[in-house]
Amino acid sequence: MAEFDVIVVGGGPAGATAALRLGQAGVKALLIEKAKAFPREKPCGGGLSSRVLVRFPYLKEVFEEVGVNQIRRVYLESPDGSNAVHEQPEPIMHLVRRWEFDAALFRRAAAVIPVEMGTTVRTLTVKADGVELEATDGRVFTAKMVIGADSANSLIARHAGLRVGEARDEFAVDMMEETPVAEMQAARPDTVSMFLTLTKTFGYGYIFPKKDHVNLGFGCKMDYYLTELRGKGKEHHAGWVDEMKAKGFVSGETQPAGYKAFPIPISGPLARTYADRVLLAGDAGGFVNAFTAEGIVYAMTSGDLAAVAAMQAVKAERFDTAQLASYEKAWKAEIGDDLAHSVDIQKRLFNDSGRIDSLVRAAGRDARLAELFIGYSMGASSYEELRGYMLKSSVPKWVMGRVKSALGFG
Ligand SMILES: Cc1cc2nc3c(=O)[nH]c(=O)nc-3n(C[C@H](O)[C@H](O)[C@H](O)COP(=O)(O)OP(=O)(O)OC[C@H]3O[C@@H](n4cnc5c(N)ncnc54)[C@H](O)[C@@H]3O)c2cc1C
Incomplete structure (x- = not known):
């Protein structure tokens, strides 16, 4: 007999949003997260486009809590140095620190459903009457179904047979540092600067001025990272920071110890994002804009839609693929075209x-x-x-x- 109706694995934006929705509806659910506590580290630019406030109005309150830099000016630069600037009265983007933002989302979820912190799921077994999730400490959790929101390296996606194939073709690697403004300053704290194609392959660089920090990052395709950069991502990043300083975009020093590199899915959603008793949300399902690398809004949207599909499955007492296909229909209707165009562009x-x-x-x-x-x-x-x-x-x-x-x- 399953202990829970639904288990959500991963407490980032996708998992916390799914958990919040399930908890508010009174579903017997559990959230499992490998971090020992929130706040936890998550390498990210923390740029949210303004649409997120339309989809999730409660984020207005979250932004007040965590501190946000509202961006009304964007600078674009191309490989030959051509540039364009767009400025408008309404905010284009909201820049947050993931350290604070994720903790605020997680707190809301943890207020309405039980959580298991410091617990890393090691295996997923799908059985005729439910799912079994074994943690690295040997404990086993059972549920009627699972929502995998466990990031780009999703174990749930692999164990459910939903992510197969060569990761090199499907991911970019984003390398970044987040530095306090006491040490590094953006010349224009009101502007997000985007540099397209740094590496003559898939590539971009960005300067995101937060309220009290500055993020400098760049991304390239994983195959380029593994072959051309060959473990020299950090040096390459440092060289790029020097270039930004020489061009006058930033001044001061970064904290090289804060350098982090992390994969981002850039091939659009997986061919299938559901299986018997399994749904995937956020990076686990590939829900990232393949052109801009924006992922938080898609993680939250897919997490919310996965929770709705799970609630329908619990009500119908059916957890087979035919029942769970409603999830894919729902995300395709809301964000499917957007994500498909992003891959094309x-x-x-x-x-x-x-x-x-x-x-x-x-x-x-x-x-x-x-x-x-x-x-x-x-x-x-x-x-x-x-x-x-x-x-x-x-x-x-x-x-x-x-x-x-x-x-x-x-
Ligand atoms: C460097 C970088 C910069 C980026 N910049 C931006 C940006 O500016 N704006 C934007 O919108 N997006 C950005 N993205 C993308 C964005 O970070 C992701 O799309 C987003 O975090 C996805 O949310 P998620 O909830 O799916 O996954 P995550 O935020 O990665 O959360 C997954 C959670 O699952 C937990 N977990 C993982 N495995 C297990 C397990 N086995 N058991 C239990 N728990 C587990 C993890 O600890 C984590 O808390 C960036 C990505 C990178 C790498």
């Missing part, structure tokens, strides 16, 4: 740095194009709006032709 842009130059140059000449492109990247403008505008832009037709083909509108 990433492949087009990062396979040809000339396309990025054309796009950024065109955005530098046409303020509305810059607004729509940045808005589209942050979920504030639709694909159709951006596409429709291309037909009217005053940028020369041959330039716009390159931009359209870069974005897949050709």
Whole structure:
């Protein structure tokens, strides 16, 4: 007999959101998290696009609690040094520290469902009448079903047979440092700066000025990280920080001891995000924007939708794939197109740095194009709006032709 109806593995944004929804509905659920306590470390830029407040209005209260830098200005730079700036009265992004943000989400979840901290799930076994989760300390937890929200290296995804294949092709590695402003300062604390294609393969760099910290990071495809950088990610990062200092974007010193590298899924959601008695949410299911690497809003959205599907399964007392397919239908309806387009745009842009130059140059000449492109990247403008505008832009037709083909509108 299963102890719980639902077990959520992983207490990051995906798992905490799922747990909160299950707990508020009174479902007999348990949240298992390997960290001993929150706050816990999570390497991340902590950039949330403003849409997150529409989807989860209670985050307004969370932002007040944790301290946030609201960003109204974005600077884009392409490989040949072309740039574009977009500024607007309403916030484009909200920058938080994951250390504080995740702890605030976790506290809300832990107030409504039981949690097992410091517990690492080692195996998942799916049986005819439920799931068994064995922890590294030998304890076994049983439930009617499980929501895997256990990050990019998800054990639940692998043990359920949902993530197979070569990780190198499906992940980027993001290398970053978060430094207090007493030691490193951004020249423009009101601006997020994005540098596209650092490595002539999939690549980007970013400067995210938080309220009291500055994040400097860059990402590249995992195969590039493992071959070209060959364990020299930290040196490469330090070189990039020096370049940013020389160009005047930042001043002061970073804390190299705070350097961290962590994988991000960049191939869109897995081919299947559910199996008998199993749902995957957040990075575990590949729910990350493959172009911008924004993952928190998708983690929270997929976590919430997974909880709703789990509640329907508990009510119907059915946990088979036919029942749980409702989850995939729900996330496809809400974020499916967005994530699919992000994979397409990433492949087009990062396979040809000339396309990025054309796009950024065109955005530098046409303020509305810059607004729509940045808005589209942050979920504030639709694909159709951006596409429709291309037909009217005053940028020369041959330039716009390159931009359209870069974005897949050709
Ligand atoms: C360097 C970097 C920068 C990024 N910048 C941004 C950004 O600016 N904005 C943005 O939106 N996204 C960003 N992302 C992506 C974002 O961090 C992720 O998409 C997001 O954290 C996914 O949330 P999650 O809940 O799925 O996973 P996580 O936040 O990774 O949480 C998973 C949790 O599961 C726990 N866990 C893992 N395995 C087990 C186990 N076996 N048993 C028990 N518990 C387990 C972990 O301890 C962790 O607490 C960045 C990613 C990286 C690597």
